[in-house]
Structure formats: C-alpha cells, structure tokens
C-alpha cells in the first residue's frame with residue numbers, strides 16, 4: 001500500500017509530535033507513524049523541565065498539560081556524596097501562589113496527550129502500530145519509508161522529507177549511517193514508580209549519593225506520595241564496574257541513611273525498567289538528503305541532567321522551521337537541510353558543552369563535594385545551577401554557568 005505525504009515523521013514521542021505541532025497551519029500533509037499503540041509507556045524520569053514548559057507554553061499546551069495527573073515542579077533538591085543538601089524552591093522568592101515552572105507527568109500520559117494534540121491538527125494523520133523498518137531511496141535522496149502494520153501488511157509512506165524521531169534505537173539514524181552508541185556519551189538508567197514515599201517537597205530531587213556515583217539517584221514527585229524513582233550512569237562506567245543499576249537502586253532505597261526512612265512504607269507500583277540515553281555531548285549529524293533527525297534519534301540529551309524532552313521539543317521546532325524553508329525553496333537536498341544542523345549548533349551546542357563539563361566534574365567525587373560546598377555558601381550560585389533546570393530561561397543561566405570568569409570567581413576564589 002502506498003501513502004503520499006509531504007512530511008513523514010517516524011516516531012510519535014515528544015520529538016515527532018512536536019515536529020507535527022510546529023508544522024500546523026502550514027498546509028503541509030504530515031503523517032506520524034509509531035510502532036506502538038498509544039497510550040504507551042516510555043521509560044523516563046517524567047520530568048518536564050523549564051525548557052520543555054516554555055515550548056509547550058508557546059504551543060498553547062502547558063496549562064492543558066497540567067490537567068493531566070502530575071506532580072508540580074517548583075524547584076530542585078540536590079545533595080552531594082558527603083551529604084550537603086540544598087533546596088531551591090521558586091515559591092520562596094515568588095510567593096506561594098506562583099505557578100510551577102515545570103512538572104512531573106508520566107510519559108504514558110504526556111506522550112498520549114501530545115500525539116492526540118498533533119493528530120487533531122487538520123494536516124496531520126497518525127498511524128499507530130506501524131513499525132518502520134527501512135527507508136526508500138531514489139538515487140541519493142530519501143523519499144519515504146517502509147512500515148509493517150500489526151497485521152503484517154507492508155506500507156510505503158512517501159514524503160519529500162522524512163523526520164527520524166524514533167528515539168534511542170532510531171532505525172532512520174541507522175539507515176543514514178548516523179547510529180552510534182559511544183559508551184562515553186551514552187547513559188543507561190532504570191526507573192520505577194513507588195507509592196508511600198515520605199518527605200517529598202514538590203521539587204525534583206537529584207542526589208549524588210556515594211552508591212550511585214559516578215551517576216545519580218533521583219526522586220521525582222508525582223501526586224500525593226507517589227514518585228518516579230530511578231538512577232542512571234554512563235555506559236562506560238556501567239561496563240567498567242559491571243554495575244547492576246537495579247540492585248544499586250534497591251540498596252539505596254533500603255539501606256541509605258538518607259532514604260531508608262523515607263522509603264520505609266513505600267511500595268513499588270511498577271516494574272523497574274531500564275533504557276538508554278544518547279547524550280548530546282556527541283550529537284549526531286542531524287540531516288541528509290530528504291532526512292532530518294530530532295530528539296534521541298539525533299542524540300540530544302543533556303549530558304548532566306539526562307533531560308531530553310526539552311531538547312527533543314526544541315529540535316522539533318528548529319526542524320519545522322527548516323522544513324518550511326525547504327518547501328518554499330522546493331529543495332529537499334542536504335544543501336538546504338544542513339541549515340538544521342547550523343541551528344542546532346547555534347541553539348544547543350553551547351549549553352550541551354557546558355552541561356558536559358558539569359557531568360565530567362560530577363564524575364570526580366572530590367570536585368563534586370567541593371562544588372556542593374561552594375553551592376552551600378553561595379546562594380547566587382545555587383540559584384543559578386537550579387535555574388539551568390527549572391527556570392523559564394534555562395539557556396541564559398547555562399550561558400552564565402559556562403562563562404570561565406564566572407566559574408573561576410565562584411568555584412576557585
């Protein structure tokens with residue numbers, strides 16, 4: 001079966017739905033194909049950061065998102081290996097009635113919400129249960145994809161541009177020779193849902209506890225005493241230490257002096273599942289003739305925080321901008337599409353590099369403890385670090401954090 005579209009998007013996660021939503025009102029005929037039937041789970045911390053929220057606000061969707069079951073994100077609680085804690089809560093400065101800058105929303109709900117919103121656009125058709133297994137080429141130009149539906153029928157979806165938004169194991173990235181899993185730039189993480197977690201404060205929690213190093217342990221509060229709990233580590237370190245993340249997490253929950261009482265009455269309410277995070281410290285070339293890659297398919301995850309939804313949404317916005325220009329020029333070759341990589345370089349690379357430096361610093365226990373000692377003494381620095389995650393202008397704060405003079409002044413002097 002053959003289906004003709006202008007743009008064929010592979011993957012209905014935030015990157016894919018985001019691209020379609022940014023193409024609304026363009027008159028372009030858009031298809032989104034996903035191998036799953038929604039609502040479907042996606043292993044994630046479920047943290048919708050300040051950056052994600054800004055893009056969702058621009059799309060007019062943030063208030064609607066908060067109608068889904070969620071935990072509000074008013075700030076961040078961090079702690080160091082030697083036990084220095086700090087909490088930055090935006091309500092302290094802006095007042096208790098201030099609205100949250102972010103939220104914790106289960107991906108089963110978030111992704112279904114975004115895909116439904118995308119599918120509600122007149123120019124967008126959604127095909128669920130369609131597994132893409134190959135691209136279609138005319139010479140050097142990619143002109144579509146082949147997909148298998150749940151009944152085993154083969155479909156050809158033809159489009160001037162194919163968007164690979166198919167996540168960490170992207171078939172599209174693979175087919176254009178961009179798929180790579182570099183253990184120094186790839187994190188593996190596990191997460192489970194718990195009920196009965198005590199002491200949560202409507203802020204996301206990132207704890208650099210000894211057992212999780214060189215990764216971190218998180219508690220992201222949902223409704224009531226429910227939470228998304230997990231930990232992640234660089235693939236290189238997992239391989240080196242033969243680390244079993246599920247076991248380590250279980251040990252932290254049951255034995256760590258900081259957490260064992262908080263989890264005393266907590267019950268797991270899901271399986272503990274793992275998944276990979278391709279980091280933006282080594283992002284992939286995001287374009288080829290007739291193709292763009294967004295989100296995890298392009299390896300865009302923040303190397304320090306593990307945040308990928310915001311970067312997938314940002315990439316979807318930039319991809320849509322380049323797609324519109326390509327249709328205006330009627331040129332779908334890499335000569336036109338390389339503009340997308342230039343935009344990623346301008347809008348994302350500086351912060352990805354800053355966050356990579358922080359990740360490196362965080363992998364050395366002595367430096368991490370020193371960093372937290374400084375944070376404890378310097379409220380301004382504390383607020384800045386937290387603002388890189390939860391503010392509505394994360395980029396400005398990340399830029400400030402990457403200023404060498406600022407770092408010397410705050411970390412050394």
Ligand SMILES: Cc1cc2nc3c(=O)[nH]c(=O)nc-3n(C[C@H](O)[C@H](O)[C@H](O)COP(=O)(O)OP(=O)(O)OC[C@H]3O[C@@H](n4cnc5c(N)ncnc54)[C@H](O)[C@@H]3O)c2cc1C
Nearest residue numbers: 011013014015035044045046047132167189295296308309
């Ligand atoms: C444990 C863990 C915790 C994380 N925590 C956070 C967090 O708290 N906050 C945050 O911002 N980010 C977090 N991330 C990262 C975040 O999950 C990803 O960056 C984000 O999901 C990327 O969105 P995407 O649309 O690019 O890909 P995905 O969300 O992975 O969506 C890809 C879609 O493509 C579909 N697909 C895949 N292959 C095919 C195929 N062959 N044919 C058709 N469809 C296909 C899949 O079914 C899926 O629906 C975490 C990741 C992990 C693993």
